[in-house]
Amino acid sequence: MTHVSDTPLFRFGIVADPQYADIEPHMAMNRYYASSLGKLADAIEVFNGEDLSFVMTLGDIIDRDFASFDDILPVYERSRHEALFLLGNHDFSVAPEHLASVAERVGLASPYYSFIRRGWRFIALNGNEVSTFAPPSGHPHRALAATMLADLRAKGAINAQEWNAALSDEQFAWLENEIKAATKAGERVVVMNHYPVYPPNEHDCWDRERIIALLTANDCVSAYFNGHNHAGNFGKLGGCYFVNFKGMVDTETENTFAVVEVWGDRLEIRGFGREDDRTLLL
Numbered sequence: 001m002t003h004v005s006d007t008p009l010f011r012f013g014i015v016a017d018p019q020y021a022d023i024e025p026h027m028a029m030n031r032y033y034a035s036s037l038g039k040l041a042d043a044i045e046v047f048n049g050e051d052l053s054f055v056m057t058l059g060d061i062i063d064r065d066f067a068s069f070d071d072i073l074p075v076y077e078r079s080r081h082e083a084l085f086l087l088g089n090h091d092f093s094v095a096p097e098h099l100a101s102v103a104e105r106v107g108l109a110s111p112y113y114s115f116i117r118r119g120w121r122f123i124a125l126n127g128n129e130v131s132t133f134a135p136p137s138g139h140p141h142r143a144l145a146a147t148m149l150a151d152l153r154a155k156g157a158i159n160a161q162e163w164n165a166a167l168s169d170e171q172f173a174w175l176e177n178e179i180k181a182a183t184k185a186g187e188r189v190v191v192m193n194h195y196p197v198y199p200p201n202e203h204d205c206w207d208r209e210r211i212i213a214l215l216t217a218n219d220c221v222s223a224y225f226n227g228h229n230h231a232g233n234f235g236k237l238g239g240c241y242f243v244n245f246k247g248m249v250d251t252e253t254e255n256t257f258a259v260v261e262v263w264g265d266r267l268e269i270r271g272f273g274r275e276d277d278r279t280l281l282l
Contacts, residue, residue, distance in 0.1 A: 008261040008268070009118045013047040013055035013081065015040065015257050016227030017247035019090055020072040021063035031230075031249045033063050039248050040075045043257040046272060050259055052081045053117050056124070058227035058245060059088025059194030061106060066094040069105050086124040087111055088194035088228060089163050092134040099136050112171055114178050120262060121182040123175060125193040127205050131165030141168065148206050159204040164195060166206040175214065182220045188282070189221045196226045196233060198242040203229035215240045222282055223267060234278070241280045243269065250274075 018036040025032045047055055055076075062068035076083040085106040092102055103111040103126075111126035128134035130148065135141040145165065152160035167175070175191070182189045195205035197212050205211070215221045216238040223241045230247025246256040255273035267280040 008263050009120075010053040011050060011259055011261045012053050012117075013043070013050070013257065013259055014058065014225065014245055015043055015055065015248060016058040016245035017060040017088065017090075017230055017249055018057070018072060019060045019063040019247065019249035021065060021068050022071065023063070025252070030251055031063075032252050033249060035252065036249050037072060037075055039255045040072065041078065042255055043248075043272070044075065044079045046257070047259070048078070048080050052259070054082040054084050055079055056084045056086070056122075056192060056225075058192060058225060059086050059127070060090040060227060060247075060249075061085060061088070062093070063090050063249070064093040066098040066101075066105070073106065084115075084124070086192060086194060087126055087128055087134075089128060089131070089133060089165065092128060092131075096137055099134065102134075112174070116187065118262070119187050121178065121185075121187045121189045123178050123189060123191045125167065125175065125191065126171065127167065127193045127195040128165045129168045129171055130206075132162050134165065152206055158200065158202045159206060159208065161202060164203065164205055167211070172207070172210065172214075175211075179214065179218050179221060183218060187220060189218070190223045190225060191215060191221065192225045194226060195228050196242070196244045197224065198237060199233060199235040201229055201233060201244075212237065223280060232274075232276070234276075239282075241267075243278065243280075246274050 020036040021033040114123045130141045130145045132145045197208040221240050230250045232246035233244035235242045256275045257272050258275045259270045261268040269278040271277050
């Protein structure tokens, strides 16, 4: 006889940084851009053998060129589970005329959004909103990004890199409201973004401090999942776990992806390939 506790509430798949492009590898950085088509196909085959609620890609679907989406998105169409996306910096490494179409190209009605699964609220952020690369030319967010970056550089901040970015104040207020709504509804929260915020790293988004303060001040927030730093990372502050999943584009032959199992008292991360197994007690 199966007891309720014998199976998780639900499971979902995680992919980080396929960063596909039909180009030669970057040996020094150990990035094999073209190999991501095969690795992603292998990951989806594994996911298709599992009972999953959805598969989330944590940004950097492509490395460059809008046409790269034409090669990699059909691989996701093999998934029997809903394929969801959030956007990374490389997804905007496209010709200027395509910048405004990136979210729509991957099926996003809005570049940030939330959804609920069995008492859990998943919040997908657009970490590129204030950046030197994602907003269309002449957009006020570009000027704001330049100012933020200059301020961080003046302070000697390790994350003062032009390949990082920040949320707009509007999106941050939306995130606050989502967390408030989750608290009111008695839901647990997983926030997902391309950019890490903790532990401190050169890949962290520019507004890491305010994001950390918000997440750790709310008991309903259980975890923050991200990509961007291909080496992976892990930390915990208060009741919130910070999990940086490893980049699929790295290494010639080894894959990396994960299945997350949601239980009443924990999140179980089952890592495949280079990804680590973790138990996150709630």
